[in-house]
Structures are given as C-alpha cells and as structure tokens.
Amino acid sequence: MALEEVFSHFTRRDWEEESPDGTVRLAVVGVGGFARKRALPAIAEGRYCETTALVSGSPDRTRTVAETFDVPHVLGYDGFLAGDHAETYDAVYVATPNATHGEYAVAAAERGAHVLCEKPLETTRERAVGIVDACEAADVTLMTAYRLQTEPTIRRARELVRSDVIGDVVQVHGGFSHPLLEGAGPDTWRLDPGLAGGGALVDLGVYPLNTIRFVLEDDPAGVYATTHSSGPPFDAVDEHVAFQLEFANGATASCTASFDAHASSQLELVGTEGKIHVESPFGGVVPQEMVVESGDVRMEYTGPRVDEVREEFDYFGYCVLTDTEPEPDGEDGLVDLEAIEAAYESAETGCRVGLE
DSSP: OOHHHHHHTTTOOTTOOSOOOSOEEEEEEOOSHHIIIIIHHHHHHSSSEEEEEEEESOHHHHHHHHHHTTOOEEEEHHHHHHTTTGGGOSEEEEOSOGGGHHHHHHHHHHTTOEEEEOSSSSSSHHHHHHHHHHHHHHTOOEEEOOGGGGSHHHHHHHHHHHTTTTOSEEEEEEEEEOOGGGTSOTTOGGGOHHHHSSSHIIIIIHHHHHHHHHHHTOOOSEEEEEEEOOSTTSTTSOSEEEEEEEOTTSOEEEEEEESSSOOEEEEEEEESSEEEEEESOSSSSBOOEEEEEETTEEEEEEOOOBOHHHHHHHHHHHHHHHTOOOSSOHHHHHHHHHHHHHHHHHHHHTSOEEOO
C-alpha cells in the first residue's frame, strides 16, 4: 500500500466490512471517572452499542448518572452477581479495579453475556486465564479493552509497517507519563498493589507494550526492566518504570512509563528505510498527527481528532453483532500480563527474563 493511499483514507474503519442491524445492550460495571467522562459519552455517540444498565457500589448516587445518559436500570454489585436485570443487557463492560475484573467478567459469561474488560484482564496471568476459560466455555465474545488497536493512527502505522514503507523495523521508542495525583488522591486503588497488580507499568506502560506488539504483529522474546519509587504514596508500587522488549528478529523496543512526571506520550518506529512518528498516541483523544519518512520522502498527516473510546465500543459491538473475533481478545491480554510479570521479575533480579 502506497504512502499516499494510507494518508488519503486515514480515518477509514477498515474493520467495518458490513452494516449490521441493531445494537448491543451494555451493562457498564463500575461507574468511576473514566466510565462517566469517557465511556458513557462514547457509547451514546457510537453506532453499535447502547447502555441499558449501570452497576455501582453506590446505586443511589449513580441514578443521577443514569438520568444524564438515559440508562433505565441501576443496580449494585451484589445484585449484578445475583443476576438482577440480566435480561436487560447482552454484554458487559467491566471497568472496576483490576483485581475484581475476574469476578464480574466470569459472572457475566456464565449468564451468556459477552465481555469487554478493561486492561489488564486481571492482576496476574493465572487469574486472567479464568476469564478466558469462562468466556470460551460459554461461547461468548471476550475483548480486552485495548482501544488503541481500534483507532486510525495506530491502524495506519501497522499498515505502513506491513507494507515495508520504512523497511525492517529495528528500534521502537514508546513512552507514557501521567501525573496520577493530579486527578486522584493518595488513597486511589491504583496505588494499592493488591487491587492494581502493580503501578506505572500496569496502568500506563501496558499502552506502549500492547501497541508495539499490535503494530509489529509480533510478541517479545525477552524483557529487561528497572523500576523506581521515591517514597509515599508510591512506596508500594512502581512510580517509574523503564523496560526494553527484545524480538526474535533482532528488533528492540525501549519503553518508559511514569505516575509522577509531566503528561506526555510518544511512539516512534525506526526502520532500515525510514521512520514513523505518532504524536501523543496514549494520552486520551489521539490528535491524528503522524510523520513518515521513507527514503528521501517525508510526509506529514494532520487530521480531525478521533475518539478512540467510541471506536473501541463500536468495534466491540460490531464484533458481537457480526460474530467476528476481536483482535484484542483474551489471549492478547494474557500475552501482556506474561510480559508484565516478566518485567517485574527482571526489575527485582536485575536480569533479562526470556519469554516463550
């Protein structure tokens, strides 16, 4: 595919091959800040999903949110687990703290509901396997919520790599930092290793990790990592992390993530014949800015912002309606957790850890 062709059809949904009828009725499990500010508006603006139930630890307070988004049913976590109003939704979006993903995802699958689960699938690979197995046993769709896989800039980057526009990829640089305490207090569950499963690596580093795997269409063969925390409130989790991924073909990816640094994100792929630079891919609404150098040619693309959260929910709904297996499936989530666990092992031992 020529570079000009990629840029001329930049925002196309290459996954949307037909126009299915109907929508997928969603129960949103966990009505925290991201669900209220990003997920619920994205679902409302999208085409293939609608929210029909909200599941919250504070149902009374959540009724105001339900009214805002015209959601007919509100229930508590115990009611959800008991199957209350199960007939009102076809699928669930699990957006609770990481250590609780399995409980709600498995309960939904056992009732025949499809599952869109926030990343990481669980706090460990072993626990996440329970989600994958439950969804396979129930024959329901399981998608890990890697929204970057559904948005145009990252999908175009993958097409350019596939087409050898920059030759063989040799080095990748990815970073994501976000000052956690600017939007959350020191008692946030993200600083509780039992609930989160880790710190900056789990919450932020997983974005470059998964995105690089997606663009290269390859899994790392080894990882080396270091972590650092300056003290409270980050003393129980990694405040900063740096990790290097090694691939079987010799390519390497150098990644960083931080809970306590200026908000920033970047992705750059350097090949034998050129490079691709994506501006701010991990920070929320991707600005759709890309610079590609291929030999003596340099091209820039700047287009309208695209809400990758809306793209994610439309993609999930489309997959359910068309019985299509999503690319970011349960196995995708397991591979990332294996790499994360290896990175923490490397940080603890000071040694490279191989991956199968």
